[in-house]
Amino acid sequence: MPARTERYHLREPLTWLAAAVWLWAGQVAWAQTPGSSASAAENGSLGLKAGEDIPSERIQEIYRRILKDWSAGETERAPNELIELETSVVVEGDLGTRKTLLKAEQAVIHQVGAADLEVLVPIAVLHHEAYRRMLDRGARGQATAMSHTRSMARDLAILYREQSGSEGAALVSSRLLTSLGGLLLQSAQQLPAAEMFQQAVELDGRNVAALLGLATIYEKNAQVESAVKYLRRVLEADPENAEGRFRLAMNLKRQDQMAEARKLLDGLTASTDPSWVTPLAYQELARLASDQEKPDEAEKVLRQALERFPDDARLTIQLAAVLDRKGEGREATALIARILASPSSREASSARYLYNTVRPEAFAEARSFLAENSRSRLPVLAQALTSQADVAITEVGR
Amino acid sequence: MSRRAPLLALTLGLLLAAAASAQVAVSILSPAADQPVFGAVDVKVGVQAREPIDRVEVFLNGKLMGSSKMPPYRIRVDAGEDNMRREFRAVAYTRSGVTGADVLVTNPVQIMDELDLKLRAIFVSVTSDGSRNLSLAQEDFQVLDNGAPQEIVTFGRDELPLTAVLLLDTSESMREKEIEAVRQGAKAFLDGMKPADEAMVALFSDRLLRLTPFTSDKTALASTLSGVKSAGGTAVNDFLYLSLKALEMRQGQRVVVLFSDGSDVHSVLPAADVLWKARAGQAMIYWIQLGGKHQSFTSSWRDYTANDREYDDLEKAVRESGGRILPIERAGELTFAFNNILQELRQQYALGYYPNNAKGDGKWHKIDIRVKGFGEKVRHREGYADY
Numbered sequence: 001m002p003a004r005t006e007r008y009h010l011r012e013p014l015t016w017l018a019a020a021v022w023l024w025a026g027q028v029a030w031a032q033t034p035g036s037s038a039s040a041a042e043n044g045s046l047g048l049k050a051g052e053d054i055p056s057e058r059i060q061e062i063y064r065r066i067l068k069d070w071s072a073g074e075t076e077r078a079p080n081e082l083i084e085l086e087t088s089v090v091v092e093g094d095l096g097t098r099k100t101l102l103k104a105e106q107a108v109i110h111q112v113g114a115a116d117l118e119v120l121v122p123i124a125v126l127h128h129e130a131y132r133r134m135l136d137r138g139a140r141g142q143a144t145a146m147s148h149t150r151s152m153a154r155d156l157a158i159l160y161r162e163q164s165g166s167e168g169a170a171l172v173s174s175r176l177l178t179s180l181g182g183l184l185l186q187s188a189q190q191l192p193a194a195e196m197f198q199q200a201v202e203l204d205g206r207n208v209a210a211l212l213g214l215a216t217i218y219e220k221n222a223q224v225e226s227a228v229k230y231l232r233r234v235l236e237a238d239p240e241n242a243e244g245r246f247r248l249a250m251n252l253k254r255q256d257q258m259a260e261a262r263k264l265l266d267g268l269t270a271s272t273d274p275s276w277v278t279p280l281a282y283q284e285l286a287r288l289a290s291d292q293e294k295p296d297e298a299e300k301v302l303r304q305a306l307e308r309f310p311d312d313a314r315l316t317i318q319l320a321a322v323l324d325r326k327g328e329g330r331e332a333t334a335l336i337a338r339i340l341a342s343p344s345s346r347e348a349s350s351a352r353y354l355y356n357t358v359r360p361e362a363f364a365e366a367r368s369f370l371a372e373n374s375r376s377r378l379p380v381l382a383q384a385l386t387s388q389a390d391v392a393i394t395e396v397g398r
Numbered sequence: 399m400s401r402r403a404p405l406l407a408l409t410l411g412l413l414l415a416a417a418a419s420a421q422v423a424v425s426i427l428s429p430a431a432d433q434p435v436f437g438a439v440d441v442k443v444g445v446q447a448r449e450p451i452d453r454v455e456v457f458l459n460g461k462l463m464g465s466s467k468m469p470p471y472r473i474r475v476d477a478g479e480d481n482m483r484r485e486f487r488a489v490a491y492t493r494s495g496v497t498g499a500d501v502l503v504t505n506p507v508q509i510m511d512e513l514d515l516k517l518r519a520i521f522v523s524v525t526s527d528g529s530r531n532l533s534l535a536q537e538d539f540q541v542l543d544n545g546a547p548q549e550i551v552t553f554g555r556d557e558l559p560l561t562a563v564l565l566l567d568t569s570e571s572m573r574e575k576e577i578e579a580v581r582q583g584a585k586a587f588l589d590g591m592k593p594a595d596e597a598m599v600a601l602f603s604d605r606l607l608r609l610t611p612f613t614s615d616k617t618a619l620a621s622t623l624s625g626v627k628s629a630g631g632t633a634v635n636d637f638l639y640l641s642l643k644a645l646e647m648r649q650g651q652r653v654v655v656l657f658s659d660g661s662d663v664h665s666v667l668p669a670a671d672v673l674w675k676a677r678a679g680q681a682m683i684y685w686i687q688l689g690g691k692h693q694s695f696t697s698s699w700r701d702y703t704a705n706d707r708e709y710d711d712l713e714k715a716v717r718e719s720g721g722r723i724l725p726i727e728r729a730g731e732l733t734f735a736f737n738n739i740l741q742e743l744r745q746q747y748a749l750g751y752y753p754n755n756a757k758g759d760g761k762w763h764k765i766d767i768r769v770k771g772f773g774e775k776v777r778h779r780e781g782y783a784d785y
Binding site: 216219220221222224247250254283287310311313314317318320321324325327329332333334336337338339340341342349350352353355356357 | 429433434435436437438479481603604605606609611629630631633636639640643644646647663664665666667668671674675678696697698699701702785
C-alpha cells in the first residue's frame with residue numbers, strides 16, 4: 001500500500017534560531033563541567049539502564065569518553081555507545097530529560113570546540129552516524145532520543161558554518177544536512193527531509209543531491225511547478241544528470257509540455273552510457289507514443305529497448321500489451337510465456353520501484369565527503385579532548 | 399504433457415562384471431519437463447552413484463553448454479529466445495569413466511488457434527434471498543447480446559474445470575501476520591480445488607517474487623506460499639495483465655483471484671490496458687482488497703487524480719469481467735474471502751453461445767442475462783470486445 005502523504009508547503013527554517021540558543025546554553029552548562037574520570041564503557045558497553053537518572057556530570061564524562069573513542073578511530077563502538085547514552089538518559093515523552101542531555105553534551109562540545117572549531121565536524125558526523133544506526137535498528141519507543149541526536153547533527157553543522165564563515169565549511173555543512181535529509185526520506189519523513197534539503201541548498205546552491213531530494217519531495221506531493229523549478233536547477237549544476245533529466249521529463253509531461261519531455265527522454269535513450277533510468281526513459285517514451293495512439297512507434301521504441309535490456313521484464317510486458325492492442329496476440333502471448341518461464345524476471349528490484357523510493361546511492365557522495373572531512377579532523381578532536389582550553393566558542397570567532 | 403525420457407546409459411567401455419556396482423543414476427531436476435524455457439536457465443542435476451563423480455556435463459540440443467564438478471550440480475545455460483522444443487541432456491562421469499545420463503525435453507509455448515473462438519462462455523451468479531444454491535435449468539435463462547436474443551448451446555454448473563491464477567501481493571507493506579493470513583486463505587482455496595482444476599500461484603510486488611506453472615498439484619502450489627518475505631512496491635496492473643494473458647493460453651472456467659492491500663503504484667501499464675484485456679478475454683477477476691476502500695494518494699509516478707482514475711479503471715475491469723471486489727478490513731477475514739470466491743465459482747451457471755451478431759470489429763457487445771422468476775439477482779460479465 002502506498003504511503004499516505006499530505007499536501008504541504010515548506011516552512012522557513014528555524015535552525016538559525018536554534019544555533020543562537022546553542023551558544024548560550026553551552027556556556028551555561030559548561031560551568032558544570034566535571035574533571036575526567038574512569039568510565040564504565042571500557043568494553044564498548046556502558047552498562048547504562050534505560051531511564052536511569054544520570055547526573056549531568058556523569059553524562060558529560062561519558063560523552064567525553066565517547067568522543068575520545070571516536071577520535072581514536074573507534075568507528076563501530078563510539079556511535080553505539082552514543083546511542084546507549086542518549087537512549088538511557090532520554091525518557092520517551094519527557095522533554096526534561098532531553099534538555100538535561102542537551103545541556104551536558106553542549107557543555108562538552110563547548111569546551112572542546114573552544115580549542116578548535118574544526119572539532120565540530122567529527123562530532124556532528126558522530127551524531128549523524130548514531131542517528132543512521134538508530135533508524136536502521138528501527139528504534140521503537142525512542143523517537144525523542146532519535147530526534148535529539150538528529151538535531152545535534154544538524155545544529156552542529158549549522159553552527160560550524162556560522163562560526164567558520166568559510167566556503168569550505170558551507171560545503172561540509174550542506175553535505176551533512178543532505179545526508180540527514182536522505183536518512184529522513186528513507187524513513188518516510190518528508191517534511192523534515194525537505195527542510196534539511198532546503199537548508200543544504202541555501203548553504204550550497206549547487207548541491208545536486210539536495211536539489212534532487214527537494215525536487216523529489218515536491219514531485220511526490222504533486223507540486224509539479226516547484227519540482228520543475230528545482231530540477232532545472234539540478235541540470236544547471238549538472239547538465240548530464242540522468243535522474244534529473246528523467247524526473248524533469250516526467251514532471252513536464254504532467255504539465256503537458258510534451259515536446260520538451262520527449263526531447264529529454266530521447267536524449268536519455270540515445271546515451272551510450274546507460275544508467276538505472278534508461279529503461280524507464282524507453283518505457284515512458286513508449287507510453288507517450290501509446291497515449292498519442294501511435295502503437296507502431298511504441299513498438300519500435302520497446303523493441304530497441306529490449307535489444308539493450310533483453311532481461312527487462314517490464315519492457316517485455318509493455319511490448320506484449322502494445323502488440324496485443326495491435327492485434328498481434330500470438331507474439332504477445334509468446335512474450336508473456338517467456339516471462340513466466342524466466343526466473344531472471346523475479347530477482348531484482350524494478351527501476352520503477354527505485355524511482356518512487358529513496359536510493360541510498362543518491363546520497364553516497366555526500367556521505368563519503370563527510371566521512372573524509374570527519375576523518376581528517378579526528379586528530380584535532382583528539383588533541384582538543386586532551387587540552388583544557390578555557391575559551392568560549394564565541395571568543396574563538398572574534 | 400511430460401516428454402521426459404530418463405536413460406541409464408552405460409558406456410561401451412564398461413565391463414559387464416563391473417556394471418552392477420558402477421551404475422550412475424542421473425536425473426535432471428530443473429527446468430520442468432513440460433514448461434517452455436527461454437534465456438538463462440539453471441539446469442539442476444541430481445546424481446546417485448556408488449563411486450565418486452568426476453563431473454556432470456549439460457548439453458542443449460546436442461551442444462555442450464557447461465559442466466560442474468561439485469554437487470549440487472547446477473549449470474547455467476543460455477537457452478536462447480526462440481520459441482522452440484529444447485532437449486537438455488545431462489551426463490555424469492565417475493572417476494573410473496562410468497557414465498549415466500538423463501534427457502529432458504521442454505516444449506515451445508503452445509499458441510493454438512481456438513477453434514471455438516467465437517463461442518462466448520458466460521458464467522452467471524444467481525442469488526435469491528441471499529442463496530446461490532438454486533436449481534435453475536437452461537430454459538430459465540435468456541441471453542441477449544447487444545439486445546439480440548441468442549441460442550444457448552452449452553449449459554452447465556460446476557462441470558467445467560477451474561483454471562485459476564492466485565495473484566497475491568507480497569509487497570513491503572505486508573506484515574508477517576498478513577502474509578500468514580494470505581498463505582492460509584490461498585491454501586484454503588487450493589484445498590477446495592477438484593482434481594481436474596488447476597492453478598498458478600504468483601506472488602508479486604513491483605516484480606514477480608515467486609511463480610508456479612499451472613498445475614493441479616496442490617502440494618507444489620501450497621509450498622510456494624511458505625517462507626514468503628515481503629519486498630518492494632506494488633504493480634497490480636502489470637501482473638494482472640500478465641495473469642490475464644496467461645489464462646488466454648488455458649481452457650475452462652478461467653479466473654484471476656487478486657489479493658492486494660493497496661492500489662497500483664509502480665506499473666508501467668495503465669489500468670486502461672487491464673480493462674481492455676479484461677474486455678477482450680473471457681477470464682473473471684476477483685479482487686480481495688485488504689484495508690477497505692480506495693483512498694486518494696500521490697506518488698512520484700502519478701498524482702491524486704491519475705491514481706483515482708487508475709483505481710476506477712481497475713474496478714471497472716473487475717466488474718465488467720463478471721467478478722467482484724471483496725473489501726475486507728482485517729487479514730483474519732482472508733480465508734473466508736477465498737472460500738467465498740471458490741464457492742461462488744462452483745455455483746455459477748456456465749452458458750455458451752455463438753453470437754449471431756459477431757463482426758470481429760473490436761466493438762463492445764453488451765450482454766444481458768435474464769432469469770425467469772422474481773427476486774433473483776444476476777451477476778455476470780457485462781460484455782466483451784468483439785475481436
